[in-house]
Every structure is written in structure tokens, then in C-alpha cells.
Amino acid sequence: EDQVTQSPEALRLQEGESSSLNCSYTVSGLRGLFWYRQDPGKGPEFLFTLYSAGEEKEKERLKATLTKKESFLHITAPKPEDSATYLCAVQAGQGGSNYKLTFGKGTLLTVNP
């Protein structure tokens, strides 16, 4: 069974204080690792997909990295508007264009001004 574990469950930062969120996974045949942002009462908003160990992707203050067992979401100089729950999900073992995802519980990030 595919498993995704995110840590910490909650993280409180001061504006400008950089940090990292962790996503560790156990899957049979990783096809992709996804990061999403979720605001309260909203749907997950796609951020990144990583496909192979060593891959990195960046978007504004966010950078996602991938190893064979975990992924990190690095947040550089965060702003209050970065406050949200960040979700990690894996796509594994499926053929073709099936994007069935297994999610972690998320990390609730709060950035104080």
C-alpha cells in the first residue's frame, strides 16, 4: 500500500524566516510526486510535479526537491500570503495517463507578519 507522511503537521514562521517541509513516501514504482497548496474550504491548487530523484522545481519563493525516499518543499523568505496547508501526493504504479493520487495529511503553514 502506498504511504505518504508529511512533517511537521504544523509550522509557524515569522515573515522572512526560511524553512522546509518534508514529505516521505513508500510506494511501489513512483511515477510522480506532486505538491499542492490548499486554502481553507478550497480545492488543492497544483504547485509542482517531480518525476525523478535529483529533480528540482521552483516557483516564486517555493522550491521542491526529490530524493528516492522523500521530497522537500523549501520556502524562502515567506510572506503572510504563503500561509496555507501544503499537501504532498504520489502517483504510483499506474500505467498510461492515470493520475490517481495518494495524499499525505499536509503541513499547515502559518507565516506571521
Place this chain on the structure above:
Amino acid sequence: EPEVTQTPSHQVTQMGQEVILRCVPISNHLYFYWYRQILGQKVEFLVSFYNNEISEKSEIFDDQFSVERPDGSNFTLKIRSTKLEDSAMYFCASRASFGPGTRLTVT
């Protein structure tokens, strides 16, 4: 950029009633999905739909649930006889794009 849309945004129903949640996925995608998220819990896969039939379903997706693509654009999730524990956010997705969700409240 194409988006997944869902209606209604909030549905309140009484226990035992049938509900239909609607989605318009991104048209040129092949697979469509329903997920649910109980308040405070993780997003859980319910079902995937490909070529007008169920491709895969989870243990949650029991006989009370059904999915349909009644026309070329809509994708629906039906819950036949709702239970209190069906209260959750329901998300439709195509590929990695999620809709805004329908909040289902069963009273």
C-alpha cells in the same frame, strides 16, 4: 487556462436522501476522478473514470456511490442514501487539476 468546475459549492441534505454532485472536467483529459476530504483529514481517492467506465475504485466507494458521464462535458457523483459520515468536501479532478469542491453536509 482550462479549469475544473463543480456545482453546487455547498449541498445540505437529510440522512437517507440522494445527492448528485456535478463536475465539468477539462475536456481533452482522459481520466476523471472523485476524491473526498473529511474535515481535518487527508484527501482520499474515491474513484477514477476512463472511457466511460470506472477504472479503479477505493474501499470507500461502495454500492451507495455511482459515477456517470451523462453527456460530453458533465461528470457526476451520486450518493444514493446519504449517511452522516458522508459529510465532507468532494473534489473532482482531471489529471492533476482539482476543482473547487462541493461541501456536502448531511443532517
